[in-house]
Amino acid sequence: MLQKEGQIRIPAGCAISGIFHRDGARENGARIIESIRTMHDRSNGLGGGFAGYGIYPEYADYYAFHVFYDTQAAKDACEQALERHFDIVDLSRIPTRRHPRITDEPMIWRYFATPLQTKLASSQLDEREFVSRFVIRINHTLEGAYIFSSGKNMGVFKANGFPEDVGEYYMLENYEAYSWTCHGRYPTNTPGWWGGAHPFALLDTSVVHNGEISSYDANRRFIEMFGYSCDLLTDTEVITYIVDYLGRKLGLTYPEIANVIAAPFWSTIEKQPPEERERLTYLRNAFASLLVTGPFSILVGFTGGLMALNDRLKLRSMVVGEKDDTVYIASEECAVRVIAPALDRIWTPRGGEPVIVRLNERGNP
Amino acid sequence: MAIDFLYPQYEVVRNYDRCIACRACERQCANEVHFYDPEFQKMMADESKCVACHRCVSLCPTRALKIVKTDHTFKANANWTGKAISEVYRQAGTGGVLLSSMGNPEPYPIYWDKMLINASQVTNPSIDPLREPMETRTFLGKKPGKVERDRDGRLVPNLSPQLELNVPVMFSAMSYGSISYNAHASLARAACALGTYYNTGEGGLHQDFYQYGPHTIVQVASGRFGVHKEYLEAGAAIEIKMGQGAKPGIGGHLPGHKVGPDISRTRMIPEGTDAISPAPHHDIYSIEDLRQLVFSLKEATAYKKPVMVKIAAVHNVAAIASGVARSGADIICIDGYRGGTGAAPTRIRDNVGIPIELALAAVDQRLRDEGIRDQVSVVVGGSIRNSADLLKAIALGADACYIATAALLALGCHLCRSCQTGKCNWGIATQRPELVKRLNPEIGAQRLINLVTAWDHELKEMMGGMGINSIEALRGNRLMLRGIGLTQKELDILGIKHAGE
Ligand code: SF4
Ligand code: SF4
Numbered sequence: 077m078l079q080k081e082g083q084i085r086i087p088a089g090c091a092i093s094g095i096f097h098r099d100g101a102r103e104n105g106a107r108i109i110e111s112i113r114t115m116h117d118r119s120n121g122l123g124g125g126f127a128g129y130g131i132y133p134e135y136a137d138y139y140a141f142h143v144f145y146d147t148q149a150a151k152d153a154c155e156q157a158l159e160r161h162f163d164i165v166d167l168s169r170i171p172t173r174r175h176p177r178i179t180d181e182p183m184i185w186r187y188f189a190t191p192l193q194t195k196l197a198s199s200q201l202d203e204r205e206f207v208s209r210f211v212i213r214i215n216h217t218l219e220g221a222y223i224f225s226s227g228k229n230m231g232v233f234k235a236n237g238f239p240e241d242v243g244e245y246y247m248l249e250n251y252e253a254y255s256w257t258c259h260g261r262y263p264t265n266t267p268g269w270w271g272g273a274h275p276f277a278l279l280d281t282s283v284v285h286n287g288e289i290s291s292y293d294a295n296r297r298f299i300e301m302f303g304y305s306c307d308l309l310t311d312t313e314v315i316t317y318i319v320d321y322l323g324r325k326l327g328l329t330y331p332e333i334a335n336v337i338a339a340p341f342w343s344t345i346e347k348q349p350p351e352e353r354e355r356l357t358y359l360r361n362a363f364a365s366l367l368v369t370g371p372f373s374i375l376v377g378f379t380g381g382l383m384a385l386n387d388r389l390k391l392r393s394m395v396v397g398e399k400d401d402t403v404y405i406a407s408e409e410c411a412v413r414v415i416a417p418a419l420d421r422i423w424t425p426r427g428g429e430p431v432i433v434r435l436n437e438r439g440n441p
Numbered sequence: 442m443a444i445d446f447l448y449p450q451y452e453v454v455r456n457y458d459r460c461i462a463c464r465a466c467e468r469q470c471a472n473e474v475h476f477y478d479p480e481f482q483k484m485m486a487d488e489s490k491c492v493a494c495h496r497c498v499s500l501c502p503t504r505a506l507k508i509v510k511t512d513h514t515f516k517a518n519a520n521w522t523g524k525a526i527s528e529v530y531r532q533a534g535t536g537g538v539l540l541s542s543m544g545n546p547e548p549y550p551i552y553w554d555k556m557l558i559n560a561s562q563v564t565n566p567s568i569d570p571l572r573e574p575m576e577t578r579t580f581l582g583k584k585p586g587k588v589e590r591d592r593d594g595r596l597v598p599n600l601s602p603q604l605e606l607n608v609p610v611m612f613s614a615m616s617y618g619s620i621s622y623n624a625h626a627s628l629a630r631a632a633c634a635l636g637t638y639y640n641t642g643e644g645g646l647h648q649d650f651y652q653y654g655p656h657t658i659v660q661v662a663s664g665r666f667g668v669h670k671e672y673l674e675a676g677a678a679i680e681i682k683m684g685q686g687a688k689p690g691i692g693g694h695l696p697g698h699k700v701g702p703d704i705s706r707t708r709m710i711p712e713g714t715d716a717i718s719p720a721p722h723h724d725i726y727s728i729e730d731l732r733q734l735v736f737s738l739k740e741a742t743a744y745k746k747p748v749m750v751k752i753a754a755v756h757n758v759a760a761i762a763s764g765v766a767r768s769g770a771d772i773i774c775i776d777g778y779r780g781g782t783g784a785a786p787t788r789i790r791d792n793v794g795i796p797i798e799l800a801l802a803a804v805d806q807r808l809r810d811e812g813i814r815d816q817v818s819v820v821v822g823g824s825i826r827n828s829a830d831l832l833k834a835i836a837l838g839a840d841a842c843y844i845a846t847a848a849l850l851a852l853g854c855h856l857c858r859s860c861q862t863g864k865c866n867w868g869i870a871t872q873r874p875e876l877v878k879r880l881n882p883e884i885g886a887q888r889l890i891n892l893v894t895a896w897d898h899e900l901k902e903m904m905g906g907m908g909i910n911s912i913e914a915l916r917g918n919r920l921m922l923r924g925i926g927l928t929q930k931e932l933d934i935l936g937i938k939h940a941g942e
Contacts, residue, residue, distance in 0.1 A: 288565040290907055291914030297838075298917065301812040326588050332596075339911075341574045358598050361580045362588075365815070369914035370565050389573060389910065391566055 090274075090286040091115035091239075091407045092394075094257040094375045095415075096382045099401040100439025102130055105248025107415045108256040113240035114414045115260060115407060123261030123273035124242035125234025127282040127377050128253030132229050138165060138188040139207055139279075142225035142232055144270055145183040150220030157218070161210055162189035170233075175245040178237045182270060186231075204324060208279055209303065216305040222271045227280030230379065234259075234273035242273075254439060255382050257375045259284035276312040278320050280379045285312040286407055287372030287392045298365035311372070318366050319376055330376075330383050334430035336363045338388045375405060381434040390427030397422040403433045445534040447527050448513040451493045453486040459505035460484055466497035466506060471864040471876055494857035496866035528787075539787035542860035542870070544687060544779040544824050544846060547791050552798035552931070553830045557940055559921045561908040568905040575901040576911040579609045579841050581818040582747045582771045601771060602747045604678055606841055607636030608897045609912055610831065612889075613776075613822045613843035614660050614682065614751070616642030618695045618704045618716065619783035619860070620849075621877040622649075624869045627852055627885030629653035634890050640843075643667075643682060643693060643718060645707040651675050658749065661738065663692050664718030666708040670741065678746050678772070679738050683722070683731070684753030686780030686823035689794045692718035694784055699863050699872045732768040739769070747771035754778060754800030754823070755793070759807035766808055766817040773817050774843060775800050780823025781846040783870055784861035797823050798837065802935045805838025805917060814838075814917075828899035837935065838917040851892040852885045 093111040097103070108126060132140055141158070145151040158164060166188040172181070191206050199206050211226045225232035230253075233246040239260035259274040275282040289295070289311045296306045296314050302325070304317040315337070322328045322336060339360040345353055360367070371391030376383040384405045386394050397404040397412040397419040404412040409422065425431050434440075453474060462484055467475040472490045475497060477483075491508065498506045515523045528539060561567040568575065582603035589597040612628045619642065626649075632639040633656045640658040641650075645667015650657070659676035661668050673679055684690070695704075695716040705712040725731050735748050750765045751774035752758065758775065765773050777797025782790065801821045808814040821834050822843030831842050850856065853867040860870035868880030900912075909915050923940040924932045932939055 288908075290561070290565060290909045291918065293920035294914050294916055294918035297809055297919070298814070301809050301814060328588060342576055342578055343574055354598065355596055358596060358600065361603065362584050362600055364580065364584070364913040365916065367911055367913045369910055370908045389568070 090262055090284075091260040091411070092257070092284045092286045092373060092375055093406040093411050094284075094377075094382060094384070094404070095255070096403045096405075096433050097254045097401060098403065098433060098436045098439055100130070100254050100435050101401070102252035102254050103256075104250065104252050105243055105246075105256065108258050109240050109243035109248060111404075111406060111411045111415050112243070112258045112260050114411045116238065116240070122236060123234070124237055124239025124259060125232060125273045125275050125284075126239070126243060126246070126248060126256060126258040127225075127230065127232045127275040127277060127284070128248070128251050129230045129255035129280075129377055129379065131231055131251040131253045132188070135166065135188040136229040138190050139226055139228055140231050141187040141189060141211075141223050142170060143185045143187070144222045144224060145185065146220035148183075150218060151183060151185070154214060154218055154221040154223075157210075157214060158187060158189060161192060161195050161206075162187075163192055164189045171247055171250070172245050173247055175237075175241055177241045178235055178245045180236065204279055208320070208324075211278060212303065212305055216307055224271060225277050225282075227277060227282070228379070230280050230282070230377070232275050232277045232282055234270065234275065236270050236273060254435065255377055257282065257284050257377050257382070259286075272308060272310065274310075274312050275377070276308070276310065276316045278316055279324070280377075281316060281320050281323070282377040283312050283316040283319065283374055285315055285372055285374045286394075287311065287374075287387065288370055289315075289368050289372055289387075290370030291368050292370075294365060295368060312374075315368065315372075315374060318368070322363065322366065323378075330381070330432050331430060332359060334383070334385050334428070335359045336366050337368045338385055338428035338430075339367050340428060341388065373407065380440060381432060384425065384431040386425060386427045386429070388428035393424075395422060395424050396431050401436065401438075405431065445530055447530060448511060449488040449491065450511055451488060451491050451508050452511050453488045453491055453497075454507045454509055455484060455486065456505045457483065459503040461503055461505075463502060465500055465502060469496045469500050469866060471866050471871075471873065472862075492857040492859040492862075493855075494859070494866045495855045540784055540861050541787040541790055541858060542784050543781045543856055543858040545791050545794075546858070549778075549796065552796055552927075552935065553826070553833055555925050555927050555931075556798075556833050556922045556935070556937065557925055558829070558832060558836075558903055558907070559923070560906040565908045567908055568910050570898075570901040570905040573905075573910060575905055577608050577897055577900060577904075579606045579912055580604065581606065581820065581840055583817060584815040586815055602678075602745055604638060604747055604772070605636075606638070608893055609835060609841040609900075610825075610893050610896065611637050611658070611820065611841060611843050612639035612848050613780075613845035614640035614642040614658075614680065615783070615845055615849075616644030616660075616666075616693075616695070617647055617707055618642075618644040618699055618872070619693075620869055621865075621871055621880065622647065622703065623877050623880040623882045623885065624849070624852060625650060626882035627880065627889060628848065629657065630882065630886035631889035631893070632656040634886065635893050637893070638677060640680060641676070644695070644704065644716075645709065646672055646675055647703065647707050660751075661734075662718050663720070663722040664716060666710065666716060666718070669709075673738065673742050676746065678749055679742065680749040680751055680774065681722075681731070681734060681738070681770075682751045683725070684751065684755070684776065685782060686753045686776030686778050686794055686797070687782035688785040688789045689753030689755050689778075690720060691786070691789060692720045694718075696784075696861070696863065701872050704872065728764040728768060731765065735769040749774055749820070751776060753780075754795050754797055756795060758795070758800045759803040762804040762819075763807055763811055763813070766813050770817060772820060772840075773804070774820045774822065775804060776843075777821070777823035781849070782860075797821050798833075799931075799934050801834060801839055802837050806936055809917075828896035828903070831896060832900055832903050832915070833922060835912065835915050836918050836921045838919075840916060847892065848889055851888045852880060
């Protein structure tokens with residue numbers, strides 16, 4: 077029998093694309109779907125997905141949990157757990173349209189919730205830690221339930237299929253985001269499981285990733301020391317946890333996170349002025365086990381920003397285009413040009429050099 | 442008595458058509474095997490004294506000599522082997538403990554040889570080390586696990602003292618006394634040139650070698666030979682030796698005939714006396730005591746140097762390592778049962794301890810399970826024979842490896858396992874000046890540099906094949922290993938899958 081994602085590690089090649097409005101303008105999912113459709117041949121129909129930021133303004137203060145259920149029993153159990161720990165203000169099936177190429181769908185539910193104050197206080201954890209532990213625990217222990225999105229005012233939508241079909245299936249034309257990322261997957265094996273698609277997300281950090289990292293098991297075995305559980309055995313999952321650990325738990329900035337996971341070569345570090353050399357050496361030494369090697373291009377979405385990053389040898393293609401306040405990032409230039417033919421500027425970031433975009437004063441009043 | 446007679450294990454075969462009776466072999470053999478018989482005008486040999494060190498063979502100008510294993514045999518018996526029988530005769534004759542040297546030679550499984558390494562194909566490109574940077578620089582020491590910032594938000598360097606290695610290989614502890622001055626000089630110079638470290642062992646540090654301090658690890662063992670403030674301050678790190686793979690549970694013994702004036706001064710003991718280090722440290726009867734010694738040494742050196750604790754790989758090594766990690770040690774060194782020694786009781790060498798591969802896998806996993814793997818670096822030795830062993834050790838979870846037997850081989854050691862006699866014909870495990878001078882420290886250092894450089898090249902080649910261009914991404918990356926011909930239990934302990942899975 078074929079093993080599913082999480083029982084076996086499946087290497088994959090992929091396509092990624094992202095749109096970010098610095099001024100906070102929001103657009104629906106139509107263009108991001110167009111963009112990823114152009115790179116159809118980089119996916120093979122075995123996984124696609126999107127992350128949108130700013131899509132739930134009416135519930136901006138609540139955690140939005142998107143959950144896959146295989147069985148009614150799993151749903152009952154997960155909902156019981158949710159109710160024990162959270163105040164749920166809204167719950168519904170996530171709306172989808174029937175699609176000829178999207179089949180075998182699980183039950184897909186969405187909950188807007190906030191931790192119960194008593195539970196949170198007695199846990200002595202900060203709110204985000206409380207929520208992340210809850211999500212990791214459900215995903216690790218509750219067979220048949222999988223929380224694939226858990227941030228505020230953002231959401232992940234993913235399925236088995238070509239990404240453009242997935243976008244249509246989830247009716248992304250009805251969601252408006254200032255930041256979209258998406259992913260089309262080319263796994264080398266049949267996962268047959270929706271949870272294996274990307275983006276992968278924890279709280280408001282979402283990652284789409286193209287590549288196959290050679291440091292996987294070194295990273296996984298390290299990050300699992302800090303309460304994470306890499307159940308999916310995918311690169312994207314481990315990268316998400318690394319970003320969450322370094323950023324949320326240790327307080328590193330995004331440029332510093334990039335200096336850890338795509339650390340400059342020693343030969344490059346040695347050429348820096350003394351202070352910078354010391355800083356880079358420190359980051360590389362102190363967090364050595366979180367260096368990621370092998371080919372990757374990733375988009376890390378977070379509230380108010382987006383980081384694009386290539387591996388240090390730039391073994392995967394990635395281009396960035398800019399038009400006024402909008403930034404486009406994709407595996408191939410065609411995926412940008414198809415939705416933004418006239419750009420002010422387009423360039424290829426160097427390996428290991430992060431491109432970080434954030435909402436500006438107009439987007440972040 | 443006739444019953445004590447043992448036929449020599451090795452025979453010296455001389456081709457008289459080639460032998461020109463130059464008597465070179467006679468001069469070279471400190472075991473006095475060869476002699477010239479004036480009556481017959483030919484070279485003769487008393488092979489009962491031969492230890493098969495190949496010194497005479499290597500220096501015979503006409504290649505007239507070879508050493509062969511004798512075919513003289515007891516009646517075949519799978520249980521009472523020739524070795525088992527001979528040992529009984531020897532002990533019945535002398536009443537003594539059997540002594541041996543170098544590592545356990547018995548045919549136990551060698552797990553290194555039952556693990557295979559991965560390489561990239563299609564989905565992930567391999568990397569060519571000749572064209573792209575390939576990094577093997579390694580830092581050893583505790584990692585902070587948190588960041589601190591100054592008022593301007595800049596990162597404060599909050600790392601404990603670290604050792605920086607240009608290649609993840611260090612020379613393991615061998616004391617001055619057990620090995621010669623020239624052997625130490627070779628190791629020290631090679632460590633400096635390679636950007637790594639050598640270890641003094643428990644015999645103190647000769648005055649001449651203080652200049653190599655920045656590449657020296659100074660050892661503190663149960664005998665405390667040669668330990669004083671300048672000694673502790675001279676090194677880049679301090680290693681507390683709790684145990685040794687070749688003889689876990691017992692101390693060291695340097696016979697008095699090896700304790701000449703220089704050694705006596707370095708060790709701070711009278712000339713000609715046996716240097717016996719006790720089995721335990723008499724100030725460490727438990728883990729709290731170890732913590733006190735760790736911090737005493739840190740106090741003595743103003744918290745400027747990492748403290749390492751070396752333990753032998755024994756049955757519950759994982760729990761012990763976890764205790765050591767919590768004792769304040771910065772680096773744990775684990776020595777496997779195949780680790781070498783200048784002298785050890787044979788029964789202990791051959792029967793006590795466990796393979797380093799299993800010990801390493803268990804320790805690394807245990808430290809991760811407890812969430813403290815980052816608080817301590819793990820260095821393993823005993824025995825790492827080549828770059829593939831090195832790579833596999835790092836993939837199992839080691840930060841770096843210690844080599845000693847391989848280093849001695851590079852210096853000319855032929856693994857005759859007779860170090861305890863002090864008559865090493867290669868100038869290594871001896872203090873006799875005429876033998877010591879056979880080892881030229883210039884050449885010795887160069888050969889060590891060659892060896893480690895070659896391993897580093899091979900390591901980079903294999904890493905590139907896996908698509909890994911930095912050693913930290915290999916560390917603990919067990920997916921890069923597969924077992925071959927191992928049971929499920931063995932695979933579980935090693936934390937790897939079987940080939941084909
Ligand atoms: S002990 Fe060494 S030098 Fe002496 S005869 Fe044997 S092999 Fe030759
Ligand atoms: S160091 Fe010398 S005595 Fe010891 S095994 Fe090697 S060659 Fe023999």
